[in-house]
Amino acid sequence: MTRFRWVSVLVAATILAGCTPSFKQDTEVVQQTEDAEEVETAHITSRQLSENYYRTLTPYKESASRGLIVSNIYTKYDIKEAENGLMRISQNVFDTEKYFFQEGQQLSANTVSYWLARENQTTDQRDDLQGLNPSSLDANGKELEATIKAVEAPVYLAHIVEQNYLTLTDDNKVRLSGMSVGLALNSVYYYQKERYGEYFEEPIPNEKLEAAAIEIAEEVVARLRMRSELADIPIVIGLYKQQPRNSIVPGTYFAYNVVDGGKSALGEWQKINEAYVTFPMSSPADIYREANKSFQYFKQEIDKYFSNFTSVIGTGFYQNNQLQNLEVEIPIQFYGTTEIIGFTQYLTDVMLKQLPKDVTITVSVTSVNGPEVLIKKERDSDKPFVHIYE
Numbered sequence: 001m002t003r004f005r006w007v008s009v010l011v012a013a014t015i016l017a018g019c020t021p022s023f024k025q026d027t028e029v030v031q032q033t034e035d036a037e038e039v040e041t042a043h044i045t046s047r048q049l050s051e052n053y054y055r056t057l058t059p060y061k062e063s064a065s066r067g068l069i070v071s072n073i074y075t076k077y078d079i080k081e082a083e084n085g086l087m088r089i090s091q092n093v094f095d096t097e098k099y100f101f102q103e104g105q106q107l108s109a110n111t112v113s114y115w116l117a118r119e120n121q122t123t124d125q126r127d128d129l130q131g132l133n134p135s136s137l138d139a140n141g142k143e144l145e146a147t148i149k150a151v152e153a154p155v156y157l158a159h160i161v162e163q164n165y166l167t168l169t170d171d172n173k174v175r176l177s178g179m180s181v182g183l184a185l186n187s188v189y190y191y192q193k194e195r196y197g198e199y200f201e202e203p204i205p206n207e208k209l210e211a212a213a214i215e216i217a218e219e220v221v222a223r224l225r226m227r228s229e230l231a232d233i234p235i236v237i238g239l240y241k242q243q244p245r246n247s248i249v250p251g252t253y254f255a256y257n258v259v260d261g262g263k264s265a266l267g268e269w270q271k272i273n274e275a276y277v278t279f280p281m282s283s284p285a286d287i288y289r290e291a292n293k294s295f296q297y298f299k300q301e302i303d304k305y306f307s308n309f310t311s312v313i314g315t316g317f318y319q320n321n322q323l324q325n326l327e328v329e330i331p332i333q334f335y336g337t338t339e340i341i342g343f344t345q346y347l348t349d350v351m352l353k354q355l356p357k358d359v360t361i362t363v364s365v366t367s368v369n370g371p372e373v374l375i376k377k378e379r380d381s382d383k384p385f386v387h388i389y390e
Contacts, residue, residue: 044100044168052091054101054165057174063103063162065112072116072159073184078242081250081276082161086182089238089256089272094165094178104162106179106230112160115220118153128223132157132216146193150202154189156212158242160220176229180236181220185213187251188244201244210255213239217257218266225264235259237266249276249315273321279314287321291356295326298354302330305346323356328363335367340388344373348384351375357382 043058073079087101107115114122117131134153138144144153165178187209189202217237224230238256243249252274257266277288279295299312317325328351332343347363355361358380365373370389377384 044174051096054087054094054096054099056101057166061102061105064105065107065109065160065162066103068109068112068116069159069161073242074245075243075247075250077247077250077276078184081252082159082182082184082240082242083163085240085253085274086161086163086180086236086238089253090163090165090178090180090236092256093234093236093258094180099165099167099178100174102164102166104164104179106164106176106224106227107160107162115160115223116157118155128226132219134212146191146200150189150191150200154186154202154204156185156204156209157183157216158186159184161240176233178234178236179224179230180238181224182238182240182253183213183216183220184240184242185209187241190245209241210239214269221259221266222264232261234261238272248313249278252276273319275318277316277318279316279326287318288316291316291323291326294355298328298350301350301354302347305343323359325360326355326362328361330363330365332365332367332372335369340365340372344375344386344388347373348375348386351377351384352382 044055069079069082073082111129114124114129115132118133119131119135120137122129122131133155136144136149136153161182161184163180163182164176165180166174167177168174187204189204190199191202192199217239221235221237224235236256236258238253240251240253242251253272254274255269255271257269259266279292280299281288281292284292295314302312311331313329315327315329316323330347332340344365347365351361351363360379361375361377361384363373363375364371365375372389374387374389375384
């Protein structure tokens with residue numbers, strides 16, 4: 001029999017994190033500020049939700065360039081994945097038991113803005129602040145035509161995500177011991193032929209994008225190593241390809257590199273095979289066909305419950321061609337408590353019957369009033385946790 005649990009929001013959040021939380025004694029530490037002469041007291045959070053999460057310092061410090069990501073990355077899906085994907089890569093290098101997470105504090109908003117500019121558009125003439133995107137000028141110093149620029153000199157680099165990884169010293173101080181940098185890249189270049197005119201788009205070929213990204217990555221590492229506080233720490237650099245503006249799924253990181261402490265030369269690039277896809281698909285590739293068929297059966301069962309119901313959307317996350325996570329969104333139009341309970345029972349049974357058993361599944365039911373139901377099933381489990389919002 002399916003097991004239902006109505007749980008508080010706090011407990012639900014813990015459950016959704018994955019494993020049983022690890023509780024450790026709260027630790028007060030000393031953290032050095034930007035001014036080497038000053039220090040401040042911080043606390044390392046005592047709760048680690050699972051081994052897949054880093055503990056953080058409080059008070060929590062936002063990234064020095066946090067506000068830029070909203071204007072530089074097209075969709076909310078890419079904003080989330082550019083950060084979460086980089087943390088996933090970082091776990092290959094920085095152990096979640098040993099390192100603590102902090103949003104990037106080394107690259108200011110001004111520095112990131114300079115680096116994102118075109119080579120000829122940076123107002124500060126310092127070499128380490130020059131734009132990393134191609135110049136928009138031709139050999140004679142004249143502005144390229146918009147259509148030529150779109151093909152020969154598109155803007156490759158859209159944003160830079162920075163994450164800091166700290167360790168605790170014997171004298172109860174935290175120090176910067178690792179850094180991860182995500183280079184968010186454009187898959188499409190959008191441009192105007194005239195000011196206030198219509199927008200056109202030019203897809204950027206993969207080979208061209210990857211070659212430009214590697215050159216940018218080498219320059220970014222060289223600039224970081226110029227700073228004394230970053231000279232001897234390992235640096236992880238990831239290449240992220242964001243989706244077009246109208247996409248409803250995020251892009252993914254396709255490669256990363258690890259630069260050992262004290263070195264500037266990049267090592268061998270590690271390929272990443274990840275993809276987000278939407279279900280149902282009309283013409284799925286072979287690797288998606290089985291999951292797509294399961295999702296279509298699932299949707300058909302939901303459609304039977306509502307004669308006029310059509311909107312069931314799934315987002316699948318694949319790693320190395322294997323489905324890892326499936327998130328399903330179901331908007332509803334009724335609001336009665338008994339109706340919601342009845343639908344939730346039916347929905348949970350259909351989910352267990354039709355959807356893949358060996359993946360983590362999250363089903364969200366919403367209405368115009370907001371969230372109504374949340375169902376979470378862990379990989380290989382037949383006992384989902386169910387929460388009906390009151």
